Amino acid sequence: MSSTATILTGSLGMTLIAMVGAISLILPARRLEVLLLPLVALAAGSLLGGALFHMLPEGFSELMPRQGANWIAAGFSTFLVLEQSLHWHHSHRQRRADSPTAVQPMALLILLGDGLHNLIGGLGITSTYLINPPAGIAAWLAAVLHEIPQELGDFGVLLHSGWRPRQALLWNLISAVTFPLGALIAWAFRTSLPLAPLVLFAAGNFLYIAASDLVPEIKNSQSRLAAASNLGWFLLGLLLLQRLIH
Template sequence: MDVNRFLYPFLSTALVGCCGILPFFPYKYIIKHSNNDGFVSLKLLAMYFATGCLVSEIFLHLLPEIWRIALSQDQMDEYSLKWIAKVCLGGFIVFLLGDKLFSLIMSAPEDTNGGEGDSFSTIGYLNVFANIMDNFVHALSITTSYSNGIRNGIITTCVIIIHEIPHEIGDFSILLQSGFSLNTALKLQLLTSIGGISGVAIGLFSQEFLTEDTLFILSAITGGFFYIVCASCLPEILNESSRSKSRSFISETSLFLLGTLITGVISVFC
């Protein structure tokens, strides 16, 4: 048995998973050296960056990736495109229903995590679920790349890490804005590694890359991320913008555009 066939994909997936905990350390430093009002302002500014990253993730990474996989299939027709659109819509609806269900379940312990409201807390959980599935797809890609050679596997791992760093900063910001404490956000980010482990295991023991299943998962993730943007990110920053002073407009807009630009450039060139 070739040990490297199992070792390299797991190590690479673990390395990608570590990106999820990187934002913990700068946030911990900022909390230690700032008052509560300063940290609240920081979370709001980080939310602008997170929204930019997520919007760019949807339109410049996920949708083009779905299109690329779809075109690689032998039988690509109008029915396939409609099927992809239906799955995206299905992901949006599932996240909507999940949000409502979580809101009902969590209606009693409203302030357990120090949250600002049930809707924000449920969005945090939904974001974790979406990232578990996202990590699953990344792990499948890494495992498949290693099956074509160690060099290909390492290149794929590096590209995913470069892409994940701004995305994970956005995810961490969404969790904090959802009302979770710093330590709880760290634990939830570590929880998303379940998707990576599952993806490696399935990738190793499957005979070929599950193209159709990956297409289905990516389409559902896109719908879920789109719901998070529409239901939480955009309403939050627009609501705060209506109450903020004019001098904060430049910094808020700049962070949104920065998040969009960074994720967009990485998606295009990597």
């Protein structure tokens, strides 16, 4: 498969993951809640693994350490600013509110935040792929494992905002279309865009999401058994991405 076809296929796959929220209409809420934390733990490990084992080495192979560190810090800080300015927290639990109107602003901010997040992801992951295809595929896999629990949580927010299931799925899909947009921008301007800085910028995003949003969620386990299970899923995510080293 050509590089162009791989990028298009990966972008389409990432976009379609936005439809995974429909699972919450089938599974009982209690069972869905049980499934979410292991998925979040797996996503935390895979995002850290994608950044540490693949994106950082590729970025630093073309930049001096101080230059690379600046781009990582910029990517990390950008998501902090995004969350602070939009009051958007990357939570993966099914959130509820007393009235739909109380959550409506949150739902709109979730969609806006996800759109920006997907755009940056498309730019960074495609840039990684253009520098080194195996590393790009590993970064894409890490993003997929993160998107599944995120989309389940976001879908719950939209439903509790009073949106109909079909409407919620449509807008989740629209916010996901920015991923292929970012991918196409990176591919179209691959000869002029600074690919290594984009890779490290996206790595900073991965590190922020894992450390600030995902790990705190899995740390608050109610029992030792749940804590051990979450730790196991987290380590599995790390090991999975470490084993993908090329």
